[in-house]
Amino acid sequence: MNVHDARKSKSIKVLNLYYNNRPVVDFSELKNNWSLWKCAKSCHLTFNQTELKVDFPVPITACNLMIQLDSFYENLQALSLEPLLCPRCSRPVTDEHRICGNCHEKAYQCRQCRIINYESLDSFLCNECGYSKYGRFEFNFIAKPSFIFDSMENDEDMKWGLAAIESESENAHRRYQELLGFKKPLLKIVSSIGENEIDSQQKDSVQQIMFFLPGPSCKIKSKIALLDVLNGEKCKAAFNSVSKIVQTLQGL
Numbered sequence: 001m002n003v004h005d006a007r008k009s010k011s012i013k014v015l016n017l018y019y020n021n022r023p024v025v026d027f028s029e030l031k032n033n034w035s036l037w038k039c040a041k042s043c044h045l046t047f048n049q050t051e052l053k054v055d056f057p058v059p060i061t062a063c064n065l066m067i068q069l070d071s072f073y074e075n076l077q078a079l080s081l082e083p084l085l086c087p088r089c090s091r092p093v094t095d096e097h098r099i100c101g102n103c104h105e106k107a108y109q110c111r112q113c114r115i116i117n118y119e120s121l122d123s124f125l126c127n128e129c130g131y132s133k134y135g136r137f138e139f140n141f142i143a144k145p146s147f148i149f150d151s152m153e154n155d156e157d158m159k160w161g162l163a164a165i166e167s168e169s170e171n172a173h174r175r176y177q178e179l180l181g182f183k184k185p186l187l188k189i190v191s192s193i194g195e196n197e198i199d200s201q202q203k204d205s206v207q208q209i210m211f212f213l214p215g216p217s218c219k220i221k222s223k224i225a226l227l228d229v230l231n232g233e234k235c236k237a238a239f240n241s242v243s244k245i246v247q248t249l250q251g252l
């Protein structure tokens with residue numbers, strides 16, 4: 001984690017990193033559902049620390065990560081010295097109602113989404129969009145793809161696993177049929193390029209044909225473009241999807 005443009009008045013004291021390996025379609029399933037999360041690391045930072053690196057000697061397998069800012073340092077002296085800045089024009093706001101004298105904007109608004117958190121006017125993060133006026137946070141993770149699933153420990157896990165195997169198998173079958181369906185049109189286009197638009201002696205390279213024969217090349221070009229879409233995009237997407245599902249099924 002790197003903190004840019006950090007302010008001196010407030011900084012993170014304890015940061016917790018949580019993870020789980022439960023694939024979900026809707027992230028709201030994970031929100032506030034603490035039983036699904038495991039704590040990977042609790043980090044105690046020094047005052048105004050702007051860089052944090054966490055190593056995991058044993059890598060963790062996760063499809064979801066959550067960073068919790070648990071507690072904060074507050075420097076009241078610095079807080080009293082730091083002027084309240086207008087979120088719109090960035091000028092100091094001294095008005096007792098906290099209205100900017102320059103542009104008349106409400107100073108307690110979030111700089112990014114313009115919401116006012118009346119419950120905590122000095123909150124570290126905006127409760128709506130996550131913007132922080134105490135610094136710009138950058139998180140980087142080093143990871144590699146994995147298809148390992150958590151081991152099944154109870155009946156509920158088993159039910160979930162069986163349902164996942166079933167739906168993934170159905171998906172694999174559907175995508176495989178889709179992939180097979182591309183075979184005929186692809187063969188048809190490939191053979192029609194040779195038969196209709198050019199004679200066999202001019203087959204050396206499509207590139208050459210397109211260059212030397214401006215007339216039929218338009219048709220060839222459109223066929224090549226079609227081939228590109230069918231083979232390069234549709235087939236590739238279906239193939240990647242089948243491969244991914246097979247790896248997922250093996251992991252389950």
Ligand SMILES: [Zn+2]
Binds near residue numbers: 089090
């Ligand atoms: Zn202003």
Ligand SMILES: [Zn+2]
Binds near residue numbers: 126127129131
């Ligand atoms: Zn906001």
